[in-house]
Each structure stands twice: as structure tokens, then as C-alpha cells.
Amino acid sequence: MPPSRRRNENLRALLAEARWTQAALARTVNALAAEIDLDLNYDRTAVAHWLSGTRPAPPVPELIAEALSRRLGRSVSPAATGLAGEPSTPAGGRLPLSDLPVGSALTELCSMENDPARRAAARMVPYREAELARAAAGSADRGRVPAVPRGERDAGDDLGVVRLAVRFYSASFDAHGGRRARSALAVYLADDIAPLLRERESHQPRRGLLVEASRLSFLLARMYQDASVHGLAQRHFTTALRLAEESGDATARAVVLRGLSAQALALGHRRIALHAAEAAAATRASEGPARAFLLSQLAVAQAACGLHRVARESLDRAERALTTGERAGTAEPFTSYSAGSLEFQSADVLRYTGDLPAARTALANSLAHRSAGDHRGMALSHAQHAEILMGLGHVEEACASWNSFLDHYVQLRSGTADLATGRLRQLLTPFRKLPVANAVLHRAFAVTSLSQHS
The missing domain is CATH 1.10.260 (434 Repressor (Amino-terminal Domain))
Structure with missing residues (x-):
């Protein structure tokens, strides 16, 4: 019995x-x-x-x-x-990585992606609100640390190679979404970057290498976030934050906090997202495009929390900062911020304030400023544009925008884009008797089925 x-x-x-x-x-x-x-x-x-x-x-x-x-x-x-x-020994997804040196923590975390025995458990780590709260609170008094000098060569030729990798993986994310090249980036971090960090632990300075490692970890975090694996994405953001803090680069740290804020806001954790955005924007070292990048997220978080007037003020400050950056003429990942991305954030602010016509205009501007190869940005901008048009009652125009979304969707492996197709079906199904809506629904079913089997 x-x-x-x-x-x-x-x-x-x-x-x-x-x-x-x-x-x-x-x-x-x-x-x-x-x-x-x-x-x-x-x-x-x-x-x-x-x-x-x-x-x-x-x-x-x-x-x-x-x-x-x-x-x-x-x-x-x-x-x-x-x-x-x-447990007597931690499960794969619950390693006490904060107890390890940052290079070892990076190896441990990234090696999970290519270890089938640990990958499934790692991807089931919950998203933890308290972890974000600690990150935001821990960065409150660290806003005055100077940035890494632009000409620094603290790792010889290695630093130039790592910066090339940052450009490659950033471009891959924009063009193909978070489900492509993720395993390759995890291997590169575990097998190349982490050993290089350990090798240079006793050599000073090595700040530039730590900053670039933080940027690569940030990109890997965004790839997991884009695949809707938010718990593991948060762990990679936290590792990126540790790398940035060890580098002493205040702007690098603020960029990671901004990413954590955006993730929290996407999951509905509005108040904590605002705290993280405030901590990021409090950084004194950032200016130009980096300042615009931080302030745009602060504006969205403020608008989401009902602080509409200050959100508009933050957006105005972001626009002024971007104008300064455009005069400077920089165009590298993490040192530039596009007008298309800022207009996308502006549309989010305007949606939260209830000004749908203005949000529609901002998204049209966002699309006009994006490059054709930015499939992820183009897809998400067209999807949001279509949703706003539906809210304004313009079904046929929304269908045209959704068709443009699907043109870019076929180039992507992106959980965020998959969620957008789900909203497409939800919003258009009541209008399926309209030929134009029915055609879009059929096309969406066809392309999503093809994507799932590719």
C-alpha cells in the first residue's frame, strides 16, 4: 500500500x-x-x-x-x-553565478546553450523581479565613473577583433532576430571571450575588453529576450551588468540597465522598469546618441506609469541629444542611435498617452528612417503601425501595413515577431469576411507555418 x-x-x-x-x-x-x-x-x-x-x-x-x-x-x-x-548541487538553471569571478560566470552561463543536458533546465529559470530591483538599486550611486577612452588598446589586437564581433552580432540580430546566431554567440563568449578575460585578470588596464564583453553579453540577453526566454535573458543581462561594472564604464552599465528596464516593461513590471530606467538615465558620462538611447526608454517607462508630462519632457531631451549625436556623425553599435528607433519609442509614449493619431505619425517616421535590411525593426514598426490603424478604425490600411510586416517577418526567427502575428490574428479575425482581411489572415497562417518548420 x-x-x-x-x-x-x-x-x-x-x-x-x-x-x-x-x-x-x-x-x-x-x-x-x-x-x-x-x-x-x-x-x-x-x-x-x-x-x-x-x-x-x-x-x-x-x-x-x-x-x-x-x-x-x-x-x-x-x-x-x-x-x-x-538541492545538494544547484540545477543547471540556478547556478550561484554571482559567487564566481565574472569570467568564470560567463563561461558557466554561456556553455549552457550548447549543452543539451543543461539547456532545457536553464531556459526554464523564472524571471525574477527582485533581481532587477537589486540591479537598479546597486547602480544608483555609480553614475559618475568615466567612460573608456576611445583610443584605448588594452588588449592589443584582440580588442579590435572583439569590436568586429560586436558589429557582426548586432547586425545579425537586426536582420534575422534573436533565434539566429544565438548559439554561435554563446560559444564565442564561452570559448574566446571568457578565457581572454581570465588571461588578462592580472593585467591593467583591460577596461575596453570588459566593455566589449558586456556588449556581447547584452546582445545575447536581447536574443533570449526576443525568443521569449526571459528568465535566461535576465541572467545574461545581469552578467553584462557585472562586466560593465568591473570595467568602470558608467555608460556601459547604463546601457544594460536600460535593457533590463525595457524587458521589465514588456513583461508588465512597470514600476520596477521605471526605477531601472531612472538609474540608467542618471548616468552622467553618457551624451549624444547614448543619452538619447537612455532618455527614450525613460520616457516610455514614465508614460507607462501615467507620468505623461514628464515623459514628454524626457522625449524632448532625447530628441535634442540625438540631434547632437547626428552632428558628431558616429555610426557604430552602442555609440549611435537611429532616428527610426527614437521615433519608435516616441510612438510608444504617444500610445500610452492615448494620442493614437500622433503615434501613427511617429511610426510612419520610424519606418521612413529605417534601412531595408533592418528586418526586425521594420517588421515590428509595421506591426505596431497596423495595430494603431486598427484602433483608429482603418482596417484596409492596417492590412496593407500587416502585409509589409509579413514581407519582413519571413526573414526573421523572432519570438517578438511571432507574438505580433498572434495579435494580427486576434485583431483581424472579426473582419475575416472582408476579402483584404481574409487574404492577410491566410498569408499570416502560411508564413508562420513555414517559419515554424524551417
Whole structure:
């Protein structure tokens, strides 16, 4: 006769402390699973089973712990919920990377991508609100550190090679999305960059190499974010932040905080996204295009939190900073910021303030400034443009913009673009009796099916 399960009084007490119903916990766990591209459909009966002693399979205990941590405002471990024992050795996705030197942490984290035994577990790491809060708070007093001198050659010819890699992977992300070249970048960071950092630990200066390593880690984080693997993306952003902090380059650190803010905002964590954007914009060393890059995200986060007037002011400051940068004539990744990208951010601000006609104009300007090879930027701009047109009641114009979105979508492997096709179907299905809408729906089904099987 099998032993009877023991009721989970730990979880019951935590639910009572959180003042949550069983259904509320189930809904939150489902939402956290979506943040890591996992489709769960729990309801109150699943929670009842957990309370009766059933233990769900990983990563559900970690998702439950994260849900309760957010609700209670303190750290709750899976063991504290009664749903998992404390492991003697950390699982692949929960390595204490902060305890390792940054070069070793980089190797450990990036090697997961190409290790099938650890990759699946690593991709199921929950997105953690508290980790972003710590990153933003930890950078509050570090805004006055000078940037790396532009001519620095602290790693000899190696630094030039790494800068070429930054340009290559940045261009690949813009052209093809986050699901292409990601494994190659992870290998490059683990097998080339991390050993180079360890080799030069006792050599000073090496600031330029640390900055470029931070930029590559930032790009890898964005690739995971674009693939909707947000927990692992956050770990790469955190590693990029450590590299930037070790370099002493305030602007490099601010760029990573800006990325963390954008990720948090996309996931609906508006207040924490604002805190991170404020910490990024407080950096004194950034100017020109870098300043515009930071201020544009601050404007979007402020608008998302209902601070519409100050959001417009931040946007105006971003536009002035970009104008200064355009006169300077720089065009490298991380040292330039395009007018098309700023107009895209402007459209987001205007959507939050409810000014759809102005947002439509901003997106049209964004499209006019983007290069044809920027398939990801063009696709997402056309998709947002179409959504705004639908909100204004212009269905046929929206269909034309969605057709343009699909022209670029076929060049991409991007979870963000996949989500845009989902919104396309949701918004156009009620109009499927219109021939133009029906044609777009059929085309969207065809191209997404082809993308999933390519």
C-alpha cells in the first residue's frame, strides 16, 4: 500500500499570508510560465493537489516560489513552499553565478546553450523581479565613473577583433532576430571571450575588453529576450551588468540597465522598469546618441506609469541629444542611435498617452528612417503601425501595413515577431469576411507555418 501524502502546510501558510485564493495562485503561475515561453493552464484544482501533498515537476516549484516572492515582497525559496527539497548541487538553471569571478560566470552561463543536458533546465529559470530591483538599486550611486577612452588598446589586437564581433552580432540580430546566431554567440563568449578575460585578470588596464564583453553579453540577453526566454535573458543581462561594472564604464552599465528596464516593461513590471530606467538615465558620462538611447526608454517607462508630462519632457531631451549625436556623425553599435528607433519609442509614449493619431505619425517616421535590411525593426514598426490603424478604425490600411510586416517577418526567427502575428490574428479575425482581411489572415497562417518548420 503506497504511503499517504503529507498535507503541505508550508504552502497553505504562505497562501494565507499572501491573502490569495487557490485560483489566484494558479493564474499567477500561468502568467510567470508565459514569461519563459512555457504554456501552463493550471486552475484551483491543481493548487488543491499541491496543498494535499502532490509535488509538481520542475520548473513549477520555482515559478510558485517566484509568484509568492513577488506577492509578499520577500524571497521565498521552492523549499519554503514545501514543493521541493534544497538541492545538494544547484540545477543547471540556478547556478550561484554571482559567487564566481565574472569570467568564470560567463563561461558557466554561456556553455549552457550548447549543452543539451543543461539547456532545457536553464531556459526554464523564472524571471525574477527582485533581481532587477537589486540591479537598479546597486547602480544608483555609480553614475559618475568615466567612460573608456576611445583610443584605448588594452588588449592589443584582440580588442579590435572583439569590436568586429560586436558589429557582426548586432547586425545579425537586426536582420534575422534573436533565434539566429544565438548559439554561435554563446560559444564565442564561452570559448574566446571568457578565457581572454581570465588571461588578462592580472593585467591593467583591460577596461575596453570588459566593455566589449558586456556588449556581447547584452546582445545575447536581447536574443533570449526576443525568443521569449526571459528568465535566461535576465541572467545574461545581469552578467553584462557585472562586466560593465568591473570595467568602470558608467555608460556601459547604463546601457544594460536600460535593457533590463525595457524587458521589465514588456513583461508588465512597470514600476520596477521605471526605477531601472531612472538609474540608467542618471548616468552622467553618457551624451549624444547614448543619452538619447537612455532618455527614450525613460520616457516610455514614465508614460507607462501615467507620468505623461514628464515623459514628454524626457522625449524632448532625447530628441535634442540625438540631434547632437547626428552632428558628431558616429555610426557604430552602442555609440549611435537611429532616428527610426527614437521615433519608435516616441510612438510608444504617444500610445500610452492615448494620442493614437500622433503615434501613427511617429511610426510612419520610424519606418521612413529605417534601412531595408533592418528586418526586425521594420517588421515590428509595421506591426505596431497596423495595430494603431486598427484602433483608429482603418482596417484596409492596417492590412496593407500587416502585409509589409509579413514581407519582413519571413526573414526573421523572432519570438517578438511571432507574438505580433498572434495579435494580427486576434485583431483581424472579426473582419475575416472582408476579402483584404481574409487574404492577410491566410498569408499570416502560411508564413508562420513555414517559419515554424524551417
